[in-house]
């Protein structure tokens with residue numbers, strides 16, 4: 131397949147460009163990454179639906195997390211900062227309708243909150259960034275419709291399949307059995323499951339699509355529900371049964387974001403030397419758990435100390451890989467950047483659904499690696515990347531935080547890489563450029 135960059139990105143001005151730093155010497159750094167986006171936004175939703183006030187500690191504060199906080203407040207939930215901005219006290223209350231929710235570009239907000247909105251006492255209007263208006267929403271909205279919820283789009287008689295849309299909250303939902311095709315996003319399943327204990331009859335949810343991406347994220351949803359005392363039966367592949375009942379209010383600590391740790395750890399492979407990330411959980415449902423194994427396949431050594439410090443060591447040589455990233459599509463931009471710097475070709479498979487992420491990530495990665503002189507081609511479900519000598523140039527990011535971190539990784543070795551709008555990393559990692567510089 132040929133690649134064209136996704137449309138919609140205006141030409142950057144010089145002020146939008148960040149000169150990615152090149153390293154002259156091996157790294158020797160420890161990088162503390164903030165809380166997981168996926169855990170923070172799940173735990174916020176569960177705290178909002180819980181049977182009493184609860185607390186999150188080590189929560190992420192980023193655009194996506196703050197959009198979730200803002201949306202929950204709009205719905206009548208109390209969310210107060212504690213002694214640190216990463217401590218959040220959540221006080222559930224009756225969910226109020228006749229409100230507007232800004233989803234920004236956050237998949238977790240646009241997919242997790244429509245089922246919650248069905249519990250509100252009036253219409254909840256959802257919209258987001260221009261790029262959010264092309265992200266797939268149809269399956270979750272069709273599932274809500276099948277459960278008896280009225281979902282509408284402004285000025286159209288049809289059931290919407292993208293933002294903007296309105297969910298007519300009626301103060302509650304019967305629940306029952308419903309099918310969903312989650313082949314475009316696991317978040318359709320997670321969103322329905324997170325609210326399901328509050329449906330009168332709970333929920334029996336069956337995935338009916340050909341493929342199911344991001345299974346660790348669904349397992350994360352199930353684990354966070356169970357930790358909050360909700361009964362979930364996931365003993366049959368592609369079927370989840372949530373028993374109705376209270377969601378327990380809790381005081382929880384959020385793990386660091388292992389997917390955001392990935393580009394920092396990968397830097398040890400590109401520059402040589404070592405990078406350590408403290409707080410690495412001994413066991414986790416985050417797909418970032420696959421990072422050490424992937425980096426080892428690409429030539430790194432890794433170790434996890436008993437006190438949870440993950441260390442990646444490299445010698446500046448990157449090996450090509452053939453990997454299925456279906457379980458961890460979030461890691462694909464990092465692996466693609468490594469592949470462009472490798473000593474042999476790579477194939478990334480199982481990630482067709484990345485076309486519906488912040489941008490069409492397959493097109494964006496192929497276009498930007500090619501622009502720097504590399505060879506990267508889209509396949510039906512991924513990318514084939516053949517290393518070539520790279521040169522500097524503008525690395526467009528398409529409002530995608532993980533495109534920006536990929537550009538930084540390439541720039542570590544290739545002089546003159548100018549990353550467009552590096553601040554787009556604030557979606558999940560505010561201060562990325564400073565953390566990156568401090569690592570060098």
Ligand SMILES: O=C(O)C1=C[C@@H](OP(=O)(O)O)[C@@H](O)[C@H](O)C1
Pocket residue numbers: 167168169237238314315316317320343344347459460483
């Ligand atoms: O549930 C979650 O927190 C997420 C699920 C995944 O979505 P997809 O299944 O759409 O890839 C992942 O890519 C996204 O960054 C976060």
Ligand SMILES: C=C(OP(=O)(O)O)C(=O)O
Pocket residue numbers: 235236237238459460487488532558
């Ligand atoms: C796909 C991602 O985000 P979202 O939660 O917006 O889907 C991502 O962070 O890589």
